[in-house]
Amino acid sequence: MYDVLTVREDFPVLKDVIYLDNAATTQTPVQAVSAMLDYFYKYAANHGRGAHRLARETTNHYEDAREMVASFFNMDVANTIFTKNATESINVVSRGFPWKKGDHVIVTLVEHHSNLLPWMRLKELGVELTVVKPDQGxxxxxxxxxxxxxxxxxxxxxxxxxxxxxxxxxxxxIIGIARQEGVKILVDGSQSAGNMPIDIRSIDPDFFVCPGHKGLLGPQGTGVLYIKEPDMIEPIFLGGGMVSSVTPDSYKMEPSPARFEAGTPNIPGVIGLGRAVQYVKELGVGSIGKHEISLAKETALRLGELDAVEVYGPKNRAGVVSFNVVGMNSHDVAMILDQTHNICVRSGYHCAMPGIDHLGVKGTVRASFALYNTVEEVETLVKTVSDITSLLS
Ligand SMILES: Cc1ncc(COP(=O)(O)O)c(C=O)c1O
Structure with missing residues (x-):
C-alpha cells in the first residue's frame, strides 16, 4: 500500500480543500501536469503530420501515451482510441453502429445520461430500447x-x-450472457477505470469506454474508447489525419485508431493522460481501489448511524456514497459543507435522473473518494453532516 500523505504532495490543491467530488472529476498529479508543460515549452507541434523534429517528437509522446493506456487495460494499441470524454466514446459507437430498423438495445435504469440518451435517440432510426431496473441498491x-x-x-x-x-x-x-446470446456489449467504465483492475482481454467486451479525467487522473478533455472490431463502426467524424488516400470523389480510411481520430486531437491532454496512467500503475490500481472502498464503507457506515441521514446504495460498494439529510435539499447540504469546512461534494441528480427517481428522491449528496483522500477527511465529513442534522432539531 502506498503512503497517502506522500501521494497528497503530488496534488497541491488538496492543501486548501477536502475534495470528495472525484466521481465528477479527479485532481491531476503534478507529474502529469509537468508532462503537459514539457509539451508546451519544449516540443509543441501537431500529431502525425510533418517530418520536422517537433512533429516527430510530439507524435512519439502521443503514441507513447496510447501504449501506456493500452497496456494498463491489456488491450492492443490498434483498438485504443482517444476521444474527448466518455460521452463522445459512447456516441461514436451509438452513431457508427450498423443499425437496421427494428433492432433492439438494452440499457439499465442506473446509467449516467451519457449512456442513456445516445441509445434513446436511436428511436429515430427505428431502434427500440429496453431499460432494465436494478434493485433498490x-x-x-x-x-x-x-x-x-x-x-x-x-x-x-x-x-x-x-x-x-x-x-x-x-x-x-453480463458479458458472458451477451456472448451466449450473440449480442454486442458496451461497458461504461467511467467509475471503474483506475479504481479497480480491468483486464480487457480477459473480460472481453465489444466496446469499453471511460473518461481520462476521473480514476485515471488525467486532464479534462480526454477519454478512451476500446472497440474490439473497429471496422464494424463507421466513424462519425471525417477529415484530416484519418485517411490514407483521397481523390476528388472518394477516400480511403486509415485503420484504427487513426480511423476514429479525425482532426487535431487533444495532444497535451493525451500526453498528460499517459503520464497520469503511469502514475496510477506505479501506485497500483488494486491498492487504490481498496483504499477508496474502505473510505466509502466507513463513510456509509458512520453516516448511516445518524438519525436524520439516509444512505443509498448496496453494502458492497465502490468509492461512492450517496446520502441525504432528511428534510433538506441536497444542494443546501453541499453548500454548508463547502462554506463551513471546505468540503467539496456533488449534489443533485448527478446526470442520472432515472436512477435518482428510482430512489424516490429529488437528488442526493454524493461523496466520492480517490487515492488521496484520508480517514481524517471522512471524520470531518461525518462530523459536519452530524452538525447539520442538529440544525434541524
Ligand atoms: C457512469 C458514467 N458514465 C459516463 C459519464 C460521462 O463522462 P464524461 O463527462 O467524461 O463524458 C460519467 C460522468 O460522471 C459517469 O459517471
Whole structure:
C-alpha cells in the first residue's frame, strides 16, 4: 500500500480543500501536469503530420501515451482510441453502429445520461430500447438482462459502477450472457477505470469506454474508447489525419485508431493522460481501489448511524456514497459543507435522473473518494453532516 500523505504532495490543491467530488472529476498529479508543460515549452507541434523534429517528437509522446493506456487495460494499441470524454466514446459507437430498423438495445435504469440518451435517440432510426431496473441498491441482476434479450437485440450498454449508487455490476457475467446470446456489449467504465483492475482481454467486451479525467487522473478533455472490431463502426467524424488516400470523389480510411481520430486531437491532454496512467500503475490500481472502498464503507457506515441521514446504495460498494439529510435539499447540504469546512461534494441528480427517481428522491449528496483522500477527511465529513442534522432539531 502506498503512503497517502506522500501521494497528497503530488496534488497541491488538496492543501486548501477536502475534495470528495472525484466521481465528477479527479485532481491531476503534478507529474502529469509537468508532462503537459514539457509539451508546451519544449516540443509543441501537431500529431502525425510533418517530418520536422517537433512533429516527430510530439507524435512519439502521443503514441507513447496510447501504449501506456493500452497496456494498463491489456488491450492492443490498434483498438485504443482517444476521444474527448466518455460521452463522445459512447456516441461514436451509438452513431457508427450498423443499425437496421427494428433492432433492439438494452440499457439499465442506473446509467449516467451519457449512456442513456445516445441509445434513446436511436428511436429515430427505428431502434427500440429496453431499460432494465436494478434493485433498490442500484445492482442489476444479470438474469434480468438475459430476460430482456429478444431475437432483435443487437447491443447491451451497461455501467460497470454506478455514479449514483456506487453499486458494482457483475460485468463478467453480463458479458458472458451477451456472448451466449450473440449480442454486442458496451461497458461504461467511467467509475471503474483506475479504481479497480480491468483486464480487457480477459473480460472481453465489444466496446469499453471511460473518461481520462476521473480514476485515471488525467486532464479534462480526454477519454478512451476500446472497440474490439473497429471496422464494424463507421466513424462519425471525417477529415484530416484519418485517411490514407483521397481523390476528388472518394477516400480511403486509415485503420484504427487513426480511423476514429479525425482532426487535431487533444495532444497535451493525451500526453498528460499517459503520464497520469503511469502514475496510477506505479501506485497500483488494486491498492487504490481498496483504499477508496474502505473510505466509502466507513463513510456509509458512520453516516448511516445518524438519525436524520439516509444512505443509498448496496453494502458492497465502490468509492461512492450517496446520502441525504432528511428534510433538506441536497444542494443546501453541499453548500454548508463547502462554506463551513471546505468540503467539496456533488449534489443533485448527478446526470442520472432515472436512477435518482428510482430512489424516490429529488437528488442526493454524493461523496466520492480517490487515492488521496484520508480517514481524517471522512471524520470531518461525518462530523459536519452530524452538525447539520442538529440544525434541524
Ligand atoms: C457512469 C458514467 N458514465 C459516463 C459519464 C460521462 O463522462 P464524461 O463527462 O467524461 O463524458 C460519467 C460522468 O460522471 C459517469 O459517471
Amino acid at each position: 442500484g445492482v442489476v441482476d444479470p438474469e434480468d438482462i438475459r430476460s430482456a434479450i429478444n431475437d432483435r437485440t443487437r447491443l447491451i450498454a451497461v455501467n460497470h459502477v454506478s455514479n449514483v449508487f456506487g453499486s458494482i455490476q457483475d460485468i463478467s457475467k
